[in-house]
Amino acid sequence: MTYAITGSAMKTSLGEDKCTCFESLCSGHSGRKRLQSFTADHFNVRNAYEIDDRPGGIDRALRATELLCDAVQAAVQEAALPPDARCVVVVGTGLRELRTLELFWTVGTPMTIDQLHFERALNRRLHTSFPVITLANACSASSFALAVAEDFLRDGAFDFAIVGGCDTITKSMFGLLDRVNPSHPDAVRPFDRDRRGVLMGDGAAAVVLESRASANARGAPVLATLRAVGTSCDAAHETAPDPAGIARAIEDAYQRAGLAPEDIDIIMAHGTGTPLNDKAEAEAMQRVMRQHVSHPRICAMKSMTGHTSGASGLVGVVTAIEAIECGMLPPTVGLEHLMPEARAMNIVNEATPVNARLAQVNAFGFGGVNAVAILECES
Template identity: 35%
Template sequence: MRRVVITGAGTVNPLGHGLAETMALMQAGTSAIKPLDIADQDMLSISIGAQVADWKPETHFDKGQLSLLDRHAQFALVSARQAMAQAGLMHDPQRCAVIMGTAGGGLITQDDAYRAVYAEGKTRVHPFTVPRLMPSAAASHISMEFGLKGPVFSVSSACASSNHAIGLAYQMLRSGMVDTALAGGSEAMLCFGGLKAWEGLRVMSPDACRPFSKGRNGMVQGEGAAVFVLETRDAALARGATVLAEIVGFGMTSDAGDIVMPDPDGAARAMGLALAEAGLAPEAVDHINAHGTGTAANDRSETAAIYRVFGPRAAQIPVTATKSLHGHLIGAAGAVELIGCLSALNDGLIPPTAGYLEPDPDCALDLVTEKARAGQFDTVLSNAFAFGGLNAVLALQRGSGA
């Protein structure tokens, strides 16, 4: 089984339009959660979110391209361009995969079409409505941009989508099915229909995202994308590529329980499987990038899962939840949060969790708050736990140790 490393990373998210800007603001603990600016905002009860600011698609795409691209696909393509540029990759296009995660796909396109037909009484929609809204659009456009002819598809497992996508790409590389892969996630749900649907679940906070804090009152939605170039360690070293991190394990499980309430057992088994595949004992983990949504149920359940895996040492492992900074990016969450893992592994800085008020006895973790935590972090876990009881955990190690 071949070793797999990350050699390129790109992102467009509420914190920034690139990796360096995003990482700097993560490390500074800057929150991008602000009042929303969308159509029909006055008809929503939730007024905050984390939007990608100053996004000018015409600077990245010509008119013909834009007619085919929903906002989520725009974010994905620009992120992929950045990742490929950083990796400086020479590839066999028939041996390169593209796997992207998304929960909603082209939800803004869908919302616009419904508005045109049902609210405005129009009898026609944009001729490219279907190609724009399909969940596989981002993966397809990335493959076409770079001429990649290996396996190309999208994964939709709610908030675990991008961790599943990255994990599947890792498995394909390990097994020898492909030699390189672009993997990550993209989401753009900040439209009236998307937010109104989430309001119905009554899990949205009216004021802030406060993961693991006493007094937390829900999640805050964001949007954006992150894409990574994965290749075999041997190939990366042979061409002198900079290794950002090595993916050493991947675990995925299902709770097979409730459609919305998490079960600590499923999350714990996913973390355990990631460690087992990596051949690591729980004592080797230096940091956990938590799913940490800021809802009462998720944070309590995730804490219980961490204790099941790590026992009493769970209280000493530094944990952060960057959704407090960039919002919950749903299908793109794990991908953007992986940037926080790269910060810990490469810069020795764990981004802080914003919005923390006071300790919750049900969430007795060593939560990084107020400012970034400095240190040497050789092994990290990145957690993603989704509605439907779908769990995906990545284990990563420092690139210098690859």
């Protein structure tokens, strides 16, 4: 069963709303800047892709919650969702409010345990009493949230679902990546032969899902149709991705959507810029798509937003919808020498006009938690 997307929103280091973000993406702008959240004195890496929302450069608690509330509110307003709707909110996040905990531990910033859950803040912002479920499925969290929301609607448990994703840069995760990266990247360069690793970014995104019949009855414009979300959890390794597990998620998405590889027009790649992730993604896509792997045009937007962690899948979904609506696919910035494993893939390195109908959005996380969304909309 397919579902209508009647509202969407995103915030990244490139802009406060989806229109600004998408314009910046198509212009090839980068949100990379010197680290603001905390001093980089103890790290090898000095850059990140942060949202510039700290007056005086002072970090504060509950930024992930703020970003999530902003995105959800914008999506709900676009969908004109009634506040008394039979609605569930499903949130995907990798780090939740870890930065708030860090500030509590290090400088004594006040916080309470209930602030680690998003429910109170979201309902206060929306003036609702919706149930809120939070998933922490690593970097594919918001795409998994999309799959869970789809299940809720299919089972008739709710009439509407708000799906959100959010993450902000945290000191502990920044430090972990600083140690895990075999070299020290100054920018994210997905699928490039000389890629050196990933840098973190702030981000949040949200969409509103409902049946097509519900949207028609309300007179709500449909931005796109969610055809399917394919998932897999291979648990092959803590951090190294398994091409076979990724391939299973892609195949599951095609099967659920009733599509073949040659039907896909554009792909928002996971594309983290790490040696293992990009290689595994390229191998998996060629394993599934075979001779059709060169057909879809591919964008790796983390080259401009950084890795927005649990929010990244949904940021890709919103960007894919905008790309089809506007007829333009953003470039993959910094792609100078295509890595050998991706030579058969049509990865664009400049903004490219597209006449697209079907989009694939990849999201893969630590532990082999993989999710692939298929979207359809008329350009």
